[in-house]
Amino acid sequence: MPTASDFQRMLREASLRVTSPRIAVLSAVHAHPHADTDSILGVVRADLGAVSHQAVYDVLRALTAAGLLRRIEPQGSVARYEARVGDNHHHVVCRSCGVIADVDCAVGLTPCLTASDDHGFTIDEAEVIYWGTCPGCTTATSL
Amino acid sequence: MPTASDFQRMLREASLRVTSPRIAVLSAVHAHPHADTDSILGVVRADLGAVSHQAVYDVLRALTAAGLLRRIEPQGSVARYEARVGDNHHHVVCRSCGVIADVDCAVGLTPCLTASDDHGFTIDEAEVIYWGTCPGCTTATSL
DNA sequence: TCATTTTCTGGAATCAATCAAGTTACTGAG
DNA sequence: CTCAGTAACTTGATTGATTCCAGAAAATGA
Numbered sequence: 001m002p003t004a005s006d007f008q009r010m011l012r013e014a015s016l017r018v019t020s021p022r023i024a025v026l027s028a029v030h031a032h033p034h035a036d037t038d039s040i041l042g043v044v045r046a047d048l049g050a051v052s053h054q055a056v057y058d059v060l061r062a063l064t065a066a067g068l069l070r071r072i073e074p075q076g077s078v079a080r081y082e083a084r085v086g087d088n089h090h091h092v093v094c095r096s097c098g099v100i101a102d103v104d105c106a107v108g109l110t111p112c113l114t115a116s117d118d119h120g121f122t123i124d125e126a127e128v129i130y131w132g133t134c135p136g137c138t139t140a141t142s143l
Numbered sequence: 144m145p146t147a148s149d150f151q152r153m154l155r156e157a158s159l160r161v162t163s164p165r166i167a168v169l170s171a172v173h174a175h176p177h178a179d180t181d182s183i184l185g186v187v188r189a190d191l192g193a194v195s196h197q198a199v200y201d202v203l204r205a206l207t208a209a210g211l212l213r214r215i216e217p218q219g220s221v222a223r224y225e226a227r228v229g230d231n232h233h234h235v236v237c238r239s240c241g242v243i244a245d246v247d248c249a250v251g252l253t254p255c256l257t258a259s260d261d262h263g264f265t266i267d268e269a270e271v272i273y274w275g276t277c278p279g280c281t282t283a284t285s286l
Numbered sequence: 287t288c289a290t291t292t293t294c295t296g297g298a299a300t301c302a303a304t305c306a307a308g309t310t311a312c313t314g315a316g
Numbered sequence: 317c318t319c320a321g322t323a324a325c326t327t328g329a330t331t332g333a334t335t336c337c338a339g340a341a342a343a344t345g346a
Binding site (some may be wrong): 020054 | 301302303304305311312313
């Protein structure tokens with residue numbers, strides 16, 4: 001898990017000002033992959049004592065735009081964020097409880113799949129989401 | 144394009160009551176693949192003269208649950224609906240204008256991909272969304 | 287035709303996210 | 317270390333998409 005200094009360096013390398021909310025958000029997302037905005041807000045507030053929801057929204061947007069975070073939004077879910085960027089990994093989502101896990105991309109580069117008919121699009125990414133039931137929910141439904 | 148009688152038959156086969164709003168929604172989605180809820184509401188209102196937004200939401204939910212429609216929600220988009228169901232096809236989405244096109248699934252059955260590590264999940268679907276730029280937007284950005 | 291149950295109506299409410307004006311804080315130059 | 321400039325944060329208000337809800341209307345089968 002990166003230190004505050006690491007986060008400061010990441011921010012500077014991305015030409016972003018180093019602020020407490022930004023460091024707190026980076027730390028929160030590193031510690032809680034796939035967390036939604038509301039829970040990130042809660043973690044950041046516990047960390048800093050006070051921070052506006054607007055700041056968290058703004059920071060998440062800025063860090064995502066800078067490539068320091070990745071935003072995902074599986075169907076039926078709110079926006080979620082993760083710190084694991086740049087490897088084009090995919091996700092598996094439980095239809096029952098919503099838990100999300102990372103799935104390494106076999107290719108690693110985008111796009112990792114070729115459309116049977118690209119309709120003339122210039123394709124730059126193949127987003128893959130595996131849907132199913134997690135071990136915990138599979139056991140529950142088998143009972 | 145199916146007729147009203149076809150829609151009535153589809154509804155009965157799905158054990159759903161045959162109502163005007165339902166027939167109008169089915170017709171609207173058949174005519175406008177990947178339309179969002181608000182535009183479906185507009186088309187249905189033009190068709191029936193009056194219908195509550197609640198009815199359209201309820202109908203879309205019921206028809207999706209019955210397997211007569213499919214709901215998609217690309218990241219950053221609202222809920223959209225299509226009548227093409229059962230063939231596990233994918234989509235390509237333009238990052239610029241948002242246009243969506245169907246992409247046939249090379250396998251046709253779910254799940255059509257195998258996760259490198261399924262984390263013990265029982266996977267039943269691999270949702271694939273190709274992201275890129277459509278022909279119209281590619282030309283525009285090249286100018 | 288009628289009873290039953292589902293569906294629709296017409297708002298109200300909720301939720302996630304954005305907008306906006308003013309204040310605060312970070313940064314680089316001196 | 318100070319200061320000017322500008323980005324970031326604060327504190328609400330607002331928006332858009334969707335859901336909730338009580339009561340009325342309509343579809344269905346007997």
